[in-house]
Amino acid sequence: MLQSVVLSSHKRFQITEQGDPIAFLSWILNTLHLALKTGGKAKKGKGAEGSTAPIVDDSLSIIYETFRGKMKTYSRKMIPMDKTIDERLQLMLNEEYREVCEEIPFLYLTIDLPPQPLFRDELTDNIIPQVPLFTILSKFNGVQEKEYKTYKDSSMKRFELTVLPKYLILYIKRFTRNTFFTEKNPTIVNFPLRNVDLSELLSPEHRTANHCVYDLIANVVHEGDPEAGKGTYRCHVLHRGTGKWFELQDLHVSEILPQMITLSESYIQIWEQKEAID
DSSP states (O other): OHHHHHHHTTTTSSSSSOHHHHHHHHHHHHHHHHHHHHSOOEOOOOOOOOSSSEEEEBBHHHHHHHHEEEEEEEEEEOTTTSOOHHHHHHHHHGGGSOEEEEEEEEESSEOOOOOOOOOOOOOTTOOOOOHHHHHHHGGGGGSSOOOEESHHHHHHEEEEEEOSSSSEEEEEEOOOOOSSSSEEEOOOOOOOOOOEEEEGGOHHHHHSSOOEEEEEEEEEEEOOSSTTTTEEEEEEEETTTTEEEEEEETTEEEEEEEEHHHTTEEOOOOOOOOOOOO
């Protein structure tokens, strides 16, 4: 399989080099979908927050049926700050600055961590910040807005989930890369392992069509400094037969206590939708 990945990815992923798990996950999901899809046509479209590919594909596959959800994206272009009040009021009536709604599919959700404090004192230097999972998931509640900047303008966007998949993949964005270095946000995400209810992220009209309770079944973590050897990745996997959790790193497998999973620096999580009970 590893040799097939090297060949199919045109040596983008190598056996001898550690790669980024989210890049590999994006690639393998889309590659499998293209190989297994039936019907439909692919067409070019806009990339979206939480979407894994700039291609809108209306064909079906076991990959899309398993992992693909849908969200509504609300976007409005921001009026330049140097405009007067009268000019701003006039521009608000312009079609260019009105809010636009678009429904898009996603294979995973990109979650932002709160920024680290710029200045630290001696007392807080060794304290690792923590944030609840529900706090960072509020990005998708349809209310919270965030500014997105490009080289020529800025826009405010908010996201609302409309369809939840059978298996929900969360990508926790820990790394900020620029020309000179890669910076890692070590914030710990606090989360329960079972019975996570995501109904608050959907509008009332969509809650009845979705079963919103999930259990964690896999957790990819990163340890170490990305600049000093890029750190290491580990994977926590639930063994369904025994209900035990195991930690995997390359060929090394060992049992891990469930409470230790919530203390790790989660990078990618896979949640399984629980069956609705009538």
